Amino acid sequence: MKEYGLNRLPEPPMPGTVQIFARQFLSPFIYILVVAAIISFTLGQNPSGVFIIVVLILNAIIGTVQEYSAQRSAMALRNMIKGMAHVIRDSVARTIDVEEIVPGDLVQLSSGDKVPADVTLISSHNLTVDESMLTGESLAVSKNAIATVDEDAPLSEKVNHCFAGSIITHGRAQAIAIATATNTEIGRIARHVTKERVSEPPLMIRIRAFTYQVAGGIFVAILSLTIMMLLKGNYTTEAIILMTIGLAVSVIPEGLPAALTVALAIGMRRMAKNSVIIRKLIAVESLGSCTFICSDKTGTLTVNELTIRQVVLPDDKVFQVTGEGVSPGGKVCGNTEQQHLQQLCIAGVLANESHLSYAGGEWVSDGDIVDVAFLVLAKKLGLSITQLRQQHTQLELIPYESEKAYSGSVNFDGDKSWLYAKGSPEKMLSMCSHMETSSGSVQIDKALIEDQFESLAKQGYRIIALAKKEVIECGCKQFEHMSFLGMVAMIDPVRHEAFDAITRCREGGVEVAMITGDHPATAKSIAIELGLCGQDAAVVTGAMIHKANAKGPKAADELIRPVRVFARIEPQQKEQIVDSFMRQEHFVAVTGDGVNDAPAMRQANTGIAMGKRGTDVAKETADLIITDDNFASIVSGIEQGRVVYNNIRKVIALLVATGFSALWLFFLSVLAGLPMPMIAVQLLWLNLVANGLQDVALAFEPKEGNELSRKPRKPSEPIFEKVIIEHIVISGTVMGGLAFVHYYLALEAGQSVELARNLTLMLMVLFGNIHALNSRSETLSLFTLPVFANPFLICAVPIAQLVHIAAMYTPGISDVLAIQPISLVQWIQLLLIASSLFVIEELHKWWRRRSQAYNAA
Structure with missing residues (x-):
């Protein structure tokens, strides 16, 4: 025990909540916002600083919840080899905790046991083991202590070994423990599963690239704007700093984390309706x-339920069998009244140790899956298993042994005793001297049957042959001169x-x-x-x-x-x-x-x-x-995953286009030598409240219907690709350009800077309303989309507008935002200006559809 330790698999380390929370601040977006908040407080711009801090904390909380729910990988490995084990120590049989097993222990194994460690067999009797959890092999594997196996043989061929976590389905054995804990085969898997994951979900890869692209763009934009303002020479140092803070805040898509979480959560709910449960939120899009x-x-x-697919009689008659699994649904195709077909099925039912019953609304089975397959075949032929077993009283059962490769049963049917046997074709042929045909019992044609067997084997079937003979008394010579009944071809069906x-x-x-x-x-x-x-x-x-x-x-x-x-x-x-x-x-x-x-x-x-x-x-x-x-x-799930990613693209396009429009507005204002068109707190309000309601609602957009007809995105394709870039440049240029023209004309008309900013902010909010509606599809016209397919967005657009109007009339909020009420005439004028965006975006979609049709042709 001191040398090898407990027979226990490793537990993956779990980071604490504080550690996960702190990790949420490791992002270029966060660094920029932290710097902006510090500078805002330094310059006395407390409302802007507070807004930024609130955004940071909110994003960190959302990220912590997501990541904490994704930290459970591989915890169940600890339970795979727990329990009790039977060993012999110092010639005394003992029952000990599995964790106390050490290399060198003499382990006792019997039917139903879970193997506690990797062991080498020293004796075995009729031993079969279910190793599907390790090898994927659907059938139980026969083990043999006296077999000779190469050390470098594949796992599935090591018939003189048993492995931790596998199940003894039949027989008994004694074995020496040779490996415990992480040195077992399951332990090697544990090391792989508990190590840090190398690959990442595709969305994380794309979002990270997008983050660095935007961060780099912000840095270049701030540097360019600062140089321009210095060259102009009519801006104070404080004005330059405030302008750059405002620019950074305007371009960073602060609402993206919330919208991203909502899009993934909606996808999770939709996938659940399609029987797909998401354990890690980020995997929704994967x-x-x-x-x-x-x-x-x-x-x-x-x-994963062995099923008989074909029945082949010695005279080359073949019966196809439909259905799958333990449910008797399906049928045997052909003349099922043939006596030889029924005799073969009866042999399979009687030389059998399994049970099949209907309970709790479904068919349930118990026993070896090969035996169960014969019971299902009997049901498909319309035979009663209970009646057959009552009519043919069992006198002796010869259980299956891997060394013998057959099993049998001696039954009395009222006036005669019959021996029924089933096993590998090679073994059964060696026992048979005759075969049953439509002409009666004739001399066996082994070449014909071997050809049948080889043909089925090449198709990947598992073949079981059956035979019978009348017996006078039980004895060691009874498995000779039997009559060959035929073969069945089994497979785990698709x-x-x-x-x-x-x-x-x-x-x-x-x-x-x-x-x-x-x-x-x-x-x-x-x-x-x-x-x-x-x-x-x-x-x-x-x-x-x-x-x-x-x-x-x-x-x-x-x-x-x-x-x-x-x-x-x-x-x-x-x-x-x-x-x-x-x-x-x-x-x-x-x-x-x-x-x-x-x-x-x-x-x-x-x-x-x-x-x-x-x-x-x-x-x-x-x-x-x-x-x-x-x-x-x-x-x-693939379809819903694509819907989720499409919605994330739409949200990103909406947010970045808004940020680009503000960036363009700022640059034009500096070129014209105008004061900052919006202050930082107004930009945060625009991004988080006015647009924030709409970008979250956009994440509820349903599928457009052609998701599975498109090829998957190339792994190397970034979020910023041609379609999104076109959308951002066109929409952002129109919004920012028209907003600048309006701001310039307002100042030229003698309006104060505060009033001009107030009107510009309202215009940007209206642009956001129209832009959100048109963002429902990248290519389809808004007129072709069902109006109430996304009721959340239809409600969010007027609510966003009403929230901004309410803020104008609310003391405290209006003071912080530096806004005031406007007249109905001014609002209508601004709405008409904003409506031009709808016309331009519809023309862009029409052009995109025409280009796609041309390229397809």
Whole structure:
């Protein structure tokens, strides 16, 4: 214990609330605002300083709440190997806490136990283990203590080892503990999951780039404005400082954090209606940005319930079977009254230790999944399992043993005793001398049956053969000279909605790859059915990736790039595959439900866990959880993610265009030698209150309907791209230019600076009202959009106007803002000036639509 420590997995460190709160101030926007607040207080501009401090604190609180809710990744790993374990120490059997297991302990394992550590088997009897949480293999694995396995063999082939966290489904064994805690296979995964995440959500990458772009622009603008004012020579030092503070405040989109949070929260609510639960708020947009989905097979693209798909009789008659999972929905296609078909099914039901029942509104099963599949087949044939077992009294049960590769049952049906057996085709053929056909029992044609078997195996099926014989008495020679009944082809079936979902992904420009621990033939068969690849497509295995990695990342990328099916993949290799696609400039989402998926989910830009069958580890590591385990829900999430990002773009365009208009207004005023057109506190009021209501309401905008028909944004595409830049320059130039003209004319008409500023502020508020309405779509005319599709914005626009008018008449507020009431005639004149923005923006959208149509043609 002193040498190896407790058999316990590491707990990820959790930063405190104070630390998270302090981290919110690490941003170029914040630095600029802090400097502006300090200077404001120094110059006695207390209202401006207070406004700025309030904004900083509000933003920090919002950020803290977001980040604190995102600090739970991988906590469930601690529970994966907790519990009690049975060991023999000093020749005495003991039951101890799993955390007390140390290397060298002699561990006792039996059916139902969770393996407490990585162990090497020293004896085993009929041992099968469920390792799906580590390997992704859907079937229980047979273990054998006497097997010889290479040390560098893949995890799925180490049949003389058992691994921590896996479940003993059948049999018993003794084993020596060889690794505990972080030295186990699950411990290696824990180290990957608890380390600091390298990748980031796409929105964070784009917002950070946007932040530095705006911060750089502000610095250049302030420097240019200061030089211009110094060259003019008619501005005092205090005027220059106040002007630069006002400029900084006007350009920084102070309302962006609140609007961003609202947009993400709305997306979270809409996704929840589509069975997508968001664990980390920032991940709402991530699905919309993804260009590549790496999906687990078992339980994600398939139902994780073994199902019989074909029944093949010895005379080459084939029956197709529909339906999936333990539900008897579906049927056997063909003449199901055939005696030989029914005899095969009866053999599968009687040589069986499982149970199937209907309880609580659904079908539930207990026992080995192969045995359960035969019970489901009987239901599809219309047979009563209870009646069959009552009519055929069981005299002896021969349980399945991996060493024997078959199981059997001796049953008495009233006048005869029959031995029924099922197992691997190779084993059953060695026991049979005859086969049942429509012509009766004839000499077995082993070549014919071997051809049938090979054909099914190439399609990725798991094959079980069945046989029977009449017995006089039980004995060791009873499994000889049996009559071959036929074979069934089993597979973990594809979810019926998965094919359409993958098709929709491709239509939206999102590629999908399947990564599984299953056999390559099985993986390819499923992939073909899903439309992921063609008959001639290559399947890359873990061994191939291992060899490519030895040659370097470039060789690995060349191997992985064109492939869409990966089989016999270990957990760390899933992570390497994700890395490769990310190096190819993809935004990668990883779906899965097992512990083996956790490292790749953490490495990817977005991790998606299956909610029903997913392990706690997968759910805690993921950014999103699909509650119905339906791959199609991911497609709905992609659509909503794109809607969220589009709305964020609209909000950013609205805020930055307003900031640019103020910037343009300031520059024109300095060029004309005019006083500052608005003071800093007025600019804060314009950004936070007048525009703040509208930008938040704009985040509620519903989908336009063509989100999935567009290709995903390129990972390298910034927020500031051509369309937004055009919108900002055109709208900002019109608003700032007209506001300057009005401000200049007001001063020329002999109005005071205070009155001219008052009218200019009202004009900018009206510009903001019209701009918010026209920002509902980047390309569609406002006339084509349903008026009340976004009732929040329809209400926010008049409310923003009324709030500003109310501030004019409210003592205290009007004094701080230096504003006063205006006449109705003045308001109408300003509204007419602002309306010109609507005409210009509609013309710009028309031009954009025409350009897009021309380029498409």
